[in-house]
Amino acid sequence: MFNQHILLKINFLGRYSLALLALFCSIRISAQQELMLHALPDVWHSTSTNPAFFPEGKKFILGLPGIGLDGAHSGDVSYRDVFVKDGDRTVIDFSKVISKLDFTNEAHFDQRTEIINLGIRLPGKIMLQAGYANRLSGVLVYPKALPELLWNGNGPYIGETLNIGLKADVADWNEWSVGLAKQFGPLSIGVRGKLLTGVSSLLTDPNHISASVYTSPDIYQLSLHTDYGFHSASIIEAIDTSNLGFDLKLADLKRKAFSKNTGTAFDIGLKFKVNERITLDASVLDLGAKINWDTKANYFLSQGDYTYDGQTFPGTDIINGIDSLGFDLALDTLNDIFKFNKTPGEYTTKLPLRGYLGGSFMLSKKWIFGVSAYFTHRDGAKNTFAIGGSARWSPMKWLSLGAMYSVNRRNAANLGMHVVLKPGPVQVYFASDNILNAFSVKNSPAVNLRAGIALMF
C-alpha cells in the first residue's frame, strides 16, 4: 500500500504535471496583448483585430496559416525553470520554480491559429471576408501549495494546511467567420459573425473549488478536504481513484472542424481616416461569445472530509498477543474521499471579450507612428489592459520594420518589433510585443508573437 501511495504521488504529479506542462507551454506560445499586429493594418491577418481592416489596393486575398501566441505567467517563471536538460533528455524539475512562485499564481494563454481565410473587395467599397481558425484560450489560477505538495511530498509541510484547489477556465474551439466591411467615405465599418464549434473545455466550478491537505504535527495524521467540481467536455473522460490511483482518463482529442457544442460571437470595428496622415480605429471582438457544451459534457464533483489517524487498536490486545503491532497504511478510504462523481451535464462557457483602440500618423511614406490600446475582459478574472506606441519604417516597398514600446499590467517596459516582407504577392510577417521574450521564450515568463503568411492580389 505504501508503494501504491508513492505511485499515487507519482501518478498525481505526472498527471498534473501535464497540466503544468500545458501551462508552461502556453507561456511559450502566447502573450497577454497583441498590439503589434494591430499596428499593421496592411497585414492581412490584422483583420482579426478589427473587421474594418482591409489592405488598401488589394482585391483578393488568400490568408494562409498564421499563428498568434500570447501567454503570461505571474511572477518570474520561465520554461527553462521547469524543463531542465539532463544529458540528452529533458526532465521536469519544479525545484527552481517553487521558490519563484507567489502564494497564488496565474497563467493566461491564448492561441489563435489561422487556417485559411479569404478577402474580396467588391464594387461599392464593400469588402467580404470569410475564414476558419482554431483558438485556444485559458486561464489557470493555482496555489503555490499544489506544486509544492506534488514535488516535495507532504513531509516538509507538517502543520500547514495546503490549499491545492486549482481554478481553470480553458476552452479550445473552431471559429468559422463571415465578415462584411463597408467604406463610407473616410469611415470604414466592419462586422463579423462567427460560428463557434467547441472542441474541448475545462471549467472549474467556482462554488466547489476547495481542496486541502493538512498534516498534523502530532504523528502526521492527514486531514483531507475536498469540495471540488469542474465541467469538462472532451478533455477528461473519467478520473479513476480506485486502488489509490489518481488516473485521469483523457478523452480522444481529435480535432473536428464541427461539433454539436456550438456558440456564436460577433466582432465589430471601424476605421476613420481623419486625413491623409491620421487614421483612427476601434474594435470590439467576441461580443456575446459563448459556447454551449452539451456533447460529451460532464460535471465531476468530489466532496468529502476525511481524517486518517493511522490504525487504532487497544493496547491490551497488543500486549496480550491478540493483535499485532501494525505499521500498515490503511489508506484505502482515500478512494472514497477523492472519488469524483461524474454526471452528464451541459454548461456554457463565456469567451473573453477583447477590444482595440488605435491611431496612426503617417509622417512620410517611410515613417508611420501610432498608438494602440488593448483590453481583455474574462468573467472571473481581472481585466487586462495594454497600451503602446509604435514606429514603422518602410525603407523599401517590400519591407517594413517597426518597433513598439508598450505597457501592460505585468510589465512597464515591453519593447516590440515587427518585420513584414512583401515579395511579390506574398506577405510574410513576424511581430511581437516583446522582442526579447520572443527570441528566448524558454527563459521568459511572458511571451507574445505573431507570424503568418498570405497571398494578396
Next chain:
Amino acid sequence: MFSKPIFRFSLLLVLGVAAWQGCKKSDFENAALGDHTAEFAFPLFTTDVKLKDLLLNILNDTLSGDTIFINPDNTMTLFYSGDVAEKPATDIFKFLESGIVPLSSDTVVNPIQAPNGVSITQATLKGGEISFIFSNPTMDTIKGNFGIPEMTLNGVGFNHPFLLAPGEQNKVFGPFNMNGYELNSASYTITFAYAAYLPNGTKIKIPLQPNGFPNAFVVFLNLKFKYVQGYWGYQLYELTRDTIEIDINQTDLRGDIKIKSPKVTMRVRNSWGFPTRGIIKYLSFIGQNGEELQLTGTAFQNDGTNDYADFDYPSYIAGEVGQEKITDFVLDETNSNIADIFNLQPVRLVYEIDGVSNALLDPDLIGFMTDESVLGLQMRVQLLLEGSAKNFGAEQTLNLDFGEFGSLDSANIESVEFKLVTENGTPVDIDAQIYFWDAAGNTVDSLFDGGGQKIMNAAPISAIGTADGTTRTETFITMTAARFDKIRTTKTAVLKAYFTTAQGGTVPVKLLADNTAVVKMGIKVRKRLTGG
C-alpha cells in the same frame, strides 16, 4: 544582383527560425519527471494502554486466584491468593455409619461410635437405614417388638413389632429409613432393646444359638448425620499446605521495587461448632535465590514450638449453630517483618498449617458440627500498588505487522524516520528497547542504537502521589534504508521496558486503575522519485 534575393531569403530564414523557436513542439512531450527526493509523512498507529491491563500482563497472570482489585478511590490492590483449603467436619469427624450390633440379650447398651475425643449427646440423622434380623430357634411362634429408645421421630420413639414363626431363621425386619430421627443420649450411649412373647404371653429372651452366637442383630447402614452435638476433646489433624507465587517479582528482568504496604492475610472461614487452633508449622517467603525468608511477627501467638492462631467458631452456647465465623490474621509492616521481606522481592510464599480441636482441653466444652460445617483457610498476599520503583524491568513479546511496508520496494527509499509519541497519564517513566526477531528467534536489530531510551516521562504527580495530568514525550528514530530493510521483514518484537516511578523512583506513587498511557507513531519516508 544576387544581394536582394539573398537578403530576402535571409529575412525569411530569420522569421522561420523565430517562428520555429516559438512554436515548435517542444521536447517536453517526452520529458520525464526529474529525479528528486520527496518526503512523505503518515500516521501509523495509535493505541492506549490502561495501567491495569499493563500490570496484569506484566505480572504474567496465570494463576486464577490473582486479582487486581480496583478500590473505590481507583487505587489498585494486587492479590495473590493460595488455594482455599476446605475441610468439611465430616471428613475428620466420622460417626457411626454402618455396622452390626449383636443382641445377646433383650437390651444392649453401647457407647455411641465417635472419633477419639468426641462424645455425642445429641444428633439428627438425615439418612441411612436400620434393620433387625431375628431367628426363632423355638417350636413356638414368637411375637414382640423392638426399639431404640434414644431415637425418636417427631417425638415418637423408634419401635417396631415383629413376628417369628416356629423355627424361622434370619428374618429381616426393615430396613427402616432413619431420615429425621433424633438421637438424644445424655450418657453418650445408645440402647437396642426388644420384647419377645410366646403365644401364651410369656416374655422371653430369644435363645442363643448352640455355639453361643445370638439370634438377634441390629444392622445399621449408611447412617448420615445432619447435626451432631457433644463433647469435643483435643485432636490434631492436617489442614493445608500450599504455595503462592508472587508473580510481580518473577519477571525475567530485575529492578528495585518497593511496595509501600505489603500484607499477608490468613483468612479462616469456620462453621465448625467447636474451638479450633491453627498451628503454623511453616510460613516463609522464598527469595530470589531460593533462600527462605521466614515471616515472623506478633500477629500469631506462640506455644514455645510453633506459632498458632485460634480461629473464631460458632458457639453452641451462644446459639450460633449454622453460622460461619471469619477470622483474618493480618501480617503487615506493623506486626511483622513483611516489609523487609518484600524489599528483597520474594518470589513465593509457602505455608503449612495443622488444626487442633479443643486445644485448651476444656472438659465442659459442648460443641457441634453439621453436615455443612467447613473450615476454610486461605492465605493471601495483598499489595496496594503504591510505592516506588527504579528500573523495574518487564519483558513483552509483540507480534509485528509491517503490512505493505513488508513487501515495499525500498530501492529508492533514502531514509525513514519514526516519530514515537507518548502521552503518559501514569506516574511512571519508561525506558524501553525493542529487539526485532527473525522467524528463528534471532535478534536482527534493535530500535535504538546503544541501548534503551526514555520513551515515556512520568506524568506530574500530586501531593498524594497520584498522576496529575499527562506528559508528552516525542522520540524520533531515524533509520537508513538498509536498516529499515532488515527490520521491516521481522514478525516479532521483544519489548524490554524498565519502569521508574516519578522523580526517579524516590517518592512513592499510587498507581490508579484508570491511569492511561497513549502510544502513537508516525513515519516520514524520504524517497527518491525517478521519472524513468
